[in-house]
Amino acid sequence: MKCIFKSALILITIVLSLFFSISSFTLPKVQPANVQKEEFSAQRAMEYVEKIAVKPHEIGSLEHDKVRDYLLTELTNLGLKPEVQKDFSVNNIMGETLKGNIENICARLNGNGDSKEAILMVAHYDSTSGGPGAADDAAGVATLLETIRALKESAPLKNDVIFLISDGEEMGLLGAKSFVDKNPLLKDSTMVMNFEARGNSGPVIMFETGNNNEWFMKEFKKSISNPVAYSFLYEIYKYMPNNTDFTLFKKAGKDGFNFATLEGYETYHNFDDTGYNLNQRTLQHEGNYALSLVKHFGDLSLNNKDKGTSVYFTIAKSVLVEYSSNISIPLGIFSAVLFIVVFIYGLKKKILSFKGTLQGFILEVGTIGVSSVIGIIIYKIFVYFCLNNKKNLNFDDSKLLVTHGAIWVIAIIILITFIMYCFYMLINKKVSYENMIFGSLLLWSILTVVSSFLFKSASYMFLWPTICILAGFMLQFVFKSERNEAYGYLFLMIFTIVSCILVYIPIMYILFECMGIQVAGIIAGVATIPLSSMILSSKLFFEGRHEVDILRLNWKRL
Numbered sequence: 177m178k179c180i181f182k183s184a185l186i187l188i189t190i191v192l193s194l195f196f197s198i199s200s201f202t203l204p205k206v207q208p209a210n211v212q213k214e215e216f217s218a219q220r221a222m223e224y225v226e227k228i229a230v231k232p233h234e235i236g237s238l239e240h241d242k243v244r245d246y247l248l249t250e251l252t253n254l255g256l257k258p259e260v261q262k263d264f265s266v267n268n269i270m271g272e273t274l275k276g277n278i279e280n281i282c283a284r285l286n287g288n289g290d291s292k293e294a295i296l297m298v299a300h301y302d303s304t305s306g307g308p309g310a311a312d313d314a315a316g317v318a319t320l321l322e323t324i325r326a327l328k329e330s331a332p333l334k335n336d337v338i339f340l341i342s343d344g345e346e347m348g349l350l351g352a353k354s355f356v357d358k359n360p361l362l363k364d365s366t367m368v369m370n371f372e373a374r375g376n377s378g379p380v381i382m383f384e385t386g387n388n389n390e391w392f393m394k395e396f397k398k399s400i401s402n403p404v405a406y407s408f409l410y411e412i413y414k415y416m417p418n419n420t421d422f423t424l425f426k427k428a429g430k431d432g433f434n435f436a437t438l439e440g441y442e443t444y445h446n447f448d449d450t451g452y453n454l455n456q457r458t459l460q461h462e463g464n465y466a467l468s469l470v471k472h473f474g475d476l477s478l479n480n481k482d483k484g485t486s487v488y489f490t491i492a493k494s495v496l497v498e499y500s501s502n503i504s505i506p507l508g509i510f511s512a513v514l515f516i517v518v519f520i521y522g523l524k525k526k527i528l529s530f531k532g533t534l535q536g537f538i539l540e541v542g543t544i545g546v547s548s549v550i551g552i553i554i555y556k557i558f559v560y561f562c563l564n565n566k567k568n569l570n571f572d573d574s575k576l577l578v579t580h581g582a583i584w585v586i587a588i589i590i591l592i593t594f595i596m597y598c599f600y601m602l603i604n605k606k607v608s609y610e611n612m613i614f615g616s617l618l619l620w621s622i623l624t625v626v627s628s629f630l631f632k633s634a635s636y637m638f639l640w641p642t643i644c645i646l647a648g649f650m651l652q653f654v655f656k657s658e659r660n661e662a663y664g665y666l667f668l669m670i671f672t673i674v675s676c677i678l679v680y681i682p683i684m685y686i687l688f689e690c691m692g693i694q695v696a697g698i699i700a701g702v703a704t705i706p707l708s709s710m711i712l713s714s715k716l717f718f719e720g721r722h723e724v725d726i727l728r729l730n731w732k733r734l
Contacts, residue, residue, distance in 0.1 A: 182718050189670055193677035199493035200404060200682065201379045203457035204464055213329040216322055216463035218456045224250070224318035225459070226451045229310035233303050235276055235344050243301055247281055247317065247341055254324050256283040256339075261359055265350035269419060274348030280355055281341040285327060289334030293478040295470055296338045296365035296430070297323070298352070298421050299372075300345035307449040311437065314451070315459050316371035317341055323466045333474030338365055342421055352421035356428050366478040367392070368432035369469060370422035371462060377455035378439025380462045381686070383409040384422060386431030390484035393498050396433065397488075399472035400465065403496040406682060407488045407633035435465060438689035487636050491678040501632040508628025508635060511642050515621045518649050519614065525653060527610050535607045536615015543599070544704045547592045551700030554588050555693055581693030588696055589684075589703050596704070596711055604715075613668075613712045617645055619705070637679060644675035645709055665717035672713040676706035 207217040227246055233239040244260075251258040261280040266273065281301070284294075299316030303309025320339050327337070338361050344350030356362055367386075382405040385392060389410075397403065422434040437458055443449045488498040522528030562580060600612065607615075620642040627635035648671030652664030680703070687699050 179718070185666070186669065186673075186714050186718065189673045190677070193674045194681065196492040197678050197681040200490040200495070201685070202402070202493050203379060203455070204402060204460050206456045206460050214326050216326055216460070216467045218460035218463060220325070221315075221318040221322040221459055221463055222451065222454075222456060224321050225310055225314045225454060228301065228314035228317060229303070229308040229449070229451050231308055232305050233301075233309070234305045235278060235302050235347055235350075237305075240302060244279055244281065244343075247301060247321075250321055251281070251283050251324070251339075254321070255328055256285060256324065258283040261354065263354040263358060265344060265354040267348045267350055267353040269348055272348075274350065276344050276347050276350050278342075278344040278351045278354055280343050280351045280359070282355075282359070282361060283324075283339045284361070285324065285333075285337040285339070287335045287337070287474065288332040291335060291477065292364060293366045294336040294338050294361075294364040295473055295478070296340060296361075296368045296425070296432075297466065297470065298340045298342060298368060298370040298425075300342040300351060300421060302343050302346050302351075303449075304346045304445045307443075307446045308451075310449050310451045310454045311376035311440070312373040312444065312449060313345070313371070315373060315376075315454060315462060318459070319371055319462050319466050322463055323470060326467055327470065330471070333471065335474045335476075335478065336364065337470055337474060345421055349419060349421055349424055352424045356424045362428065365425075365430060367473060368422060368425045368430045369466065370420060370425070370432070370434045371466065372420045372422075372434065372436040374444055375437045375440035375689070376443045376449060376453055377458050378437055378689070379404045380435050380437050380458060380465060381405065381409070382433050382435055382465070384413050384420075384426075384434035385410055385486075386426055388431055388481075388483045388485065390486040390500055391481035392431055392433070393486035393488050395472060395476065396469070397496050397498050399468050400496075401468070402461065402464065402494060404490050405488055405496060406490065406686065407486065408637055408683065409686065411631050411634040433469070435462065437462075438686065441689065441692070485633065487633055489636055489679070490682065497636075504628045504632040504635045504639075507639055508625045511624050511639060511646070512621055514643065514646050515617060518646050518653075521653055522610070522614065522649070527608075527653070528614055529611060532607050532611030533614045533618060536612040537618045538615070539603065539607070539612060540616040540619050540705075540708060543596060543708060544701050547596075547704040548697040548701035550592055550595075551588050552697035554584065554591075555696040558584050558693060558696075582688065584693055585688055585696060585699055588700050589707070592700055592704060593707055593711065596708060597715075600712060600715060609712050609716045609719075613645070613709060613716070614649075616705075616708050616712070617642065617649075620645070620709075637683060641672075641675040641679055641706065641709070644671045645713075647671055648713070662717070665713075669713045669717040672709050676710050680706045 207215055209217055209219040211217050228243055231239045233243045248258050259282050261282060263278055265278045266275045297320055299320050300313045301317050340355060342351035420434060443453055485501040486498055487501050488496060490496050519528060620638055624638040624642050627638055648668035651667040684703055
């Protein structure tokens with residue numbers, strides 16, 4: 177009975193943690209066309225998508241001219257006075273010179289304030305020659321048009337809003353380049369919101385901000401009901417070769433937000449990127465972002481803001497954690513001091529040892545390496561058997577990489593979990609579970625301190641699980657007696673599982689959606705860090721000699 181009860185507690189903790197973590201990706205319901213006029217309706221926006229994404233409309237094509245004329249007509253019907261910025265634009269990306277004739281569409285919605293500050297909202301209307309571009313980026317353009325309609329039905333904002341429907345993004349950000357270099361509207365634009373897509377479904381993720389994002393993120397948190405944002409992406413994206421229109425505005429010193437969808441990558445830049453395949457709930461999520469943010473920032477002073485960066489991450493639906501990166505180093509140092517204090521206490525209680533902790537650390541590093549190798553090997557097997565070892569993949573092969581890749585990645589994680597579970601049972605004869613957990617905590621602490629100094633926006637990945645697991649250890653020590661040891665193991669298990677799942681499920685999801693099964697080795701290695709702590713803390717709780725009676729728990733001991 178004891179085993180069943182403990183197993184149930186572990187399972188309940190895992191399931192509830194997964195539920196809350198995955199809830200952050202829940203998409204809003206589609207608002208119908210007859211919803212209140214001042215609200216965003218994905219059904220209304222879909223009418224624009226279906227008119228724009230009829231056929232491929234790359235720059236220079238006849239279909240491109242039709243889309244341009246349609247957008248000019250719609251903007252005029254919405255009561256704006258659109259202008260076309262024509263230019264021969266040249267841009268250099270990673271040593272390659274790209275050029276072409278572009279036609280940016282610009283329109284301004286005047287506010288009723290005296291400020292010269294303006295919000296710039298951006299999406300591009302050109303597609304590649306490979307597909308009609310419903311998600312990339314007719315959805316973004318439709319979001320702007322529906323936002324304009326909703327704003328016209330609402331009370332006027334204090335700040336002006338400039339709408340840029342850029343051209344030539346697919347050819348090398350040519351329209352944005354021309355706007356930044358030559359359009360006088362740029363000087364009025366204090367903040368930028370750019371809407372992009374890499375897929376046609378799933379949550380819309382705010383994946384990039386400006387270089388001084390602290391004030392913006394505090395206001396972002398106030399204005400969005402269903403935020404999905406992670407600052408570790410901001411840290412990673414700085415070192416990646418990827419570019420969007422937002423890249424050029426950021427280089428020009430503008431702050432703001434960059435949004436994109438990731439799921440449904442198999443439709444990206446091909447003929448499946450149609451309005452029929454576009455998830456309307458995703459479009460609603462994008463529209464909710466656009467309308468909520470422009471209404472919120474539209475009534476704020478955009479220049480009276482302090483400089484600084486922010487750490488932020490979503491842990492559950494409507495729950496965005498945000499704090500200044502200035503406290504990252506103090507928090508990192510605090511976690512290191514806490515580690516030392518708890519370790520010394522464990523030594524005095526003879527629960528931990530220097531040798532055992534060092535062995536646990538070596539085991540942790542070795543396990544991460546082995547897991548990475550397993551991920552790489554299984555990916556090679558996947559390529560050999562599922563893709564027939566092709567070097568050049570066609571569309572069907574790429575689709576298989578995405579749709580089947582997720583199953584294989586889950587299988588890899590299940591496999592390494594089973595291997596670690598069996599391995600820890602065997603090695604426990606020589607190294608205690610407590611020492612193995614503290615050995616992994618040594619790695620956690622090192623990563624926390626290093627990231628707090630060098631990669632502040634990503635430091636939360638290690639900081640909060642480290643603090644939570646150490647807090648669980650402290651409670652374990654508090655309850656370390658024959659009568660109460662099960663309670664200590666219970667708290668350690670709960671703190672470890674909850675913190676690891678809430679922080680790392682989104683990271684695993686985004687890593688896969690961004691890079692796919694091709695980086696199975698990296699995904700497996702990263703997943704091993706939280707998995708090892710979760711397995712070990714669960715083993716400690718499960719194998720404890722005493723039952724847990726929640727009702728008899730003496731909370732005064734805390």
